[in-house]
Amino acid sequence: GQQLNQSPQSMFIQEGEDVSMNCTSSSIFNTWLWYKQDPGEGPVLLIALYKAGELTSNGRLTAQFGITRKDSFLNISASIPSDVGIYFCAGLNTGGFKTIFGAGTRLFVKA
């Protein structure tokens, strides 16, 4: 079945540093999504990407939909302690409801 390879698995960074994480797949997706899960909460949608090559920002977050439609990355600039959590990428094909999730990137930010 379809799988997403998300990396890195975890990151330990200093406050103020920039962060980059990515997701790759052997399959094409029409939509790429990035979620964040805070401790004790459910995943919350951060950014949705609908078109190959699309670059979208949400505050300090920037995500891109790869040209091949098989990958996506998420960047966080000037990290702060509240960025701590698990970041999940997800791929979805329109016309279907099944969303494929990556294994997550666990981000730890040291003040």
Place this chain on the structure above:
Amino acid sequence: SAVISQKPSRDICQRGTSLTIQCQVDSQVTMMFWYRQQPGQSLTLIATANQGSEATYESGFVIDKFPISRPNLTFSTLTVSNMSPEDSSIYLCSAGGGRGDKNIQYFGAGTRLSVL
């Protein structure tokens, strides 16, 4: 986007008992899903809750263990039956296919289950 309310938020249960988790969406949605998540791990899809018909279960999950109801377009329940300590996990409800949301899934806050 849809707002998902899930309850209970947490519970501690005895081995052999059953727990029913409720999921309420603030708008009509086409699809509702149930996931299991071990702390710090990724999401594992248990089943798709189909309105008015039997749920569609993923490999490794069966209806006798995880019966699901979906009586209408805004509500679903998941029951964890005959629990054992191995069922201790976070259970998440999600919903998608609402008006204008392009099939994106939105999640509840989860139910943290501990089985003694």
